[in-house]
Amino acid sequence: MSEQIREQVSAFLDGELPSTETELLLKRLTRDGELRESFGRYALIGESLRGGSHRLLTTGFASRVNLAIDGEPLPASVAVVQSHAVRWWRPFAGAAVVAGVAAVAIVAMQQRSLAPGAGTPGLGTSAEIALNAPAAVTSAAPMLAENREALSYTVPAAPASAPAAAPTGRLTNYMFAHSKYSYGLAQRGVLADLLINDDEPVGAARAQPTQVPARVAP
Amino acid sequence: MIQAFRHHARAGWLIPCAMVGAILTAVPMRAWAADDPGQWLEKMNKALANRNYDGTFFHVSGGRVETMRIVHRVRAGRVTERLQSLDGPGREFVRNNDELTCYLPDQHTVLVEPRQDRGPFLGSLPQFGADTSEFYRIEALPDARILGRTAHVIAVNPKDQYRFGYRLWLDEKTAMPLKTQLCDSHGEVLEQILFARLDMPENIADSELAPTVKTDGMRWVRQGPAHEATSSSLSALRVSELPPGFKLTVEGAQTIGDASAPASHLVYSDGLATVSVFIEEQLPAAAPGAATASDPAPAMPSDAPVQGLARVGSGYAFSTVVQGHQVTAVGEVPALTVEFIAHSVKGGAEPAHR
Numbered sequence: 193m194s195e196q197i198r199e200q201v202s203a204f205l206d207g208e209l210p211s212t213e214t215e216l217l218l219k220r221l222t223r224d225g226e227l228r229e230s231f232g233r234y235a236l237i238g239e240s241l242r243g244g245s246h247r248l249l250t251t252g253f254a255s256r257v258n259l260a261i262d263g264e265p266l267p268a269s270v271a272v273v274q275s276h277a278v279r280w281w282r283p284f285a286g287a288a289v290v291a292g293v294a295a296v297a298i299v300a301m302q303q304r305s306l307a308p309g310a311g312t313p314g315l316g317t318s319a320e321i322a323l324n325a326p327a328a329v330t331s332a333a334p335m336l337a338e339n340r341e342a343l344s345y346t347v348p349a350a351p352a353s354a355p356a357a358a359p360t361g362r363l364t365n366y367m368f369a370h371s372k373y374s375y376g377l378a379q380r381g382v383l384a385d386l387l388i389n390d391d392e393p394v395g396a397a398r399a400q401p402t403q404v405p406a407r408v409a410p
Numbered sequence: 411m412i413q414a415f416r417h418h419a420r421a422g423w424l425i426p427c428a429m430v431g432a433i434l435t436a437v438p439m440r441a442w443a444a445d446d447p448g449q450w451l452e453k454m455n456k457a458l459a460n461r462n463y464d465g466t467f468f469h470v471s472g473g474r475v476e477t478m479r480i481v482h483r484v485r486a487g488r489v490t491e492r493l494q495s496l497d498g499p500g501r502e503f504v505r506n507n508d509e510l511t512c513y514l515p516d517q518h519t520v521l522v523e524p525r526q527d528r529g530p531f532l533g534s535l536p537q538f539g540a541d542t543s544e545f546y547r548i549e550a551l552p553d554a555r556i557l558g559r560t561a562h563v564i565a566v567n568p569k570d571q572y573r574f575g576y577r578l579w580l581d582e583k584t585a586m587p588l589k590t591q592l593c594d595s596h597g598e599v600l601e602q603i604l605f606a607r608l609d610m611p612e613n614i615a616d617s618e619l620a621p622t623v624k625t626d627g628m629r630w631v632r633q634g635p636a637h638e639a640t641s642s643s644l645s646a647l648r649v650s651e652l653p654p655g656f657k658l659t660v661e662g663a664q665t666i667g668d669a670s671a672p673a674s675h676l677v678y679s680d681g682l683a684t685v686s687v688f689i690e691e692q693l694p695a696a697a698p699g700a701a702t703a704s705d706p707a708p709a710m711p712s713d714a715p716v717q718g719l720a721r722v723g724s725g726y727a728f729s730t731v732v733q734g735h736q737v738t739a740v741g742e743v744p745a746l747t748v749e750f751i752a753h754s755v756k757g758g759a760e761p762a763h764r
Contacts, residue, residue: 366740
């Protein structure tokens with residue numbers, strides 16, 4: 193992230209970026225995936241820095257954050273200990289899993305629409321899920337590599353949350369069913385999660401588009 | 411005469427006093443009414459549901475940022491809206507009154523689903539009544555500038571650790587939420603939405619609401635209405651204890667994935683946060699039709715019981731096994747809450763807070 197963009201992002205998050213520049217920043221972010229990821233990190237870090245002076249960062253953590261952004265040092269005033277700050281990094285793993293498996297879940301959801309006895313639904317689903325699974329892994333892999341510093345710092349901080357341990361396809365199905373009953377703002381979050389795509393699309397599934405017969409045609 | 415004069419003088423002194431008093435009490439009352447955060451949330455709900463808008467926003471969650479576009483139109487009582495991811499394969503959701511269509515080009519699939527709730531994609535907050543104010547505290551924070559506009563900042567703070575809160579930046583002119591944050595009970599931001607552009611045109615053309623995804627050759631999958639809840643399809647398992655303020659609001663049955671039997675779906679809410687509990691009648695491993703032997707690479711353990719905590723979106727899911735049933739609590743609540751609820755599922759007992 194160049195200094196200019198960093199300033200723009202910072203101003204945007206503070207609501208101080210003029211609308212013309214906001215438009216430019218938006219265009220740039222839409223085009224540039226790498227910048228978008230940096231922006232995501234920066235936004236959360238920015239919030240954690242601004243969010244409350246009692247919640248600051250370990251110097252060790254701060255230096256890792258710098259590596260993750262672009263190596264620029266954080267202000268010297270930022271220096272305290274707060275394990276909560278580490279939590280910002282935990283979602284990397286979770287988001288990758290959620291994004292990766294939403295696809296799996298949708299394949300599984302289609303199963304509901306099948307007439308009993310139509311084809312071999314069980315076989316079809318399992319096969320597609322199996323094909324999808326590596327895609328979820330590969331989509332997580334680049335993030336892991338890119339943020340190795342941050343993640344390695346995170347893992348001990350969040351041992352209870354082990355998203356990979358659960359068959360997340362089912363969880364996403366639960367989440368989708370749940371979204372009908374959750375209140376507006378929360379529901380928006382759920383829909384957004386389902387809408388969020390993989391940077392690595394589920395190519396394996398595409399190779400088998402007819403494996404699960406669909407009952408309803410347009 | 412003297413007496414009358416005195417009387418008159420006292421009255422003359424009292425009248426301005428009363429007037430000053432009236433003014434003094436009226437001023438804060440009026441100021442309070444204008445800045446009442448509850449009223450602003452109400453204005454926001456109305457704007458989100460009834461106005462036309464077309465905006466682009468960032469959804470920042472878990473270190474990821476997605477650029478999305480929302481188009482919302484109300485015309486002759488019909489609500490049409492489109493939520494489009496501007497990144498990657500470009501998934502889109504279109505809602506036409508009570509029908510939700512999900513365009514998933516990367517999956518070559520279009521999902522069509524009836525939606526009973528007619529809330530806008532961007533969401534709203536329920537009205538704050540006595541129930542909600544017992545567990546949340548609404549407050550107005552100092553105004554802020556955002557997108558070059560003045561915004562009222564409103565915080566909905568949870569009073570305990572069982573729920574998340576919100577911070578909203580509402581446009582002074584339109585009450586539209588220019589920025590929204592989901593926060594935990596310490597005020598830390600878990601997820602946020604920031605508008606980069608927001609237009610509120612008088613008219614929105616049909617073309618702006620049509621999906622940009624080409625549907626040629628895509629599979630169309632239409633979901634039927636949810637199962638009727640019958641006593642035979644509902645599990646005898648019950649949540650025996652709930653975190654303060656949560657009550658059972660919906661009870662139904664839902665077929666999850668490729669399960670052969672519908673799962674019980676119990677919905678608990680404190681008026682703002684919602685937790686779903688799914689209880690599957692039998693463990694998926696025992697479900698007929700679940701293929702494992704012929705599966706060349708059973709990478710997804712979809713037939714094994716799920717156990718433990720998982721992060722889902724901005725919330726959590728906690729799964730456990732109770733008397734041979736798969737139990738999962740899921741919601742946009744802290745891990746503590748789903749864990750509490752899942753752990754208190756027991757056979758036969760009536761819910762304590764029903």
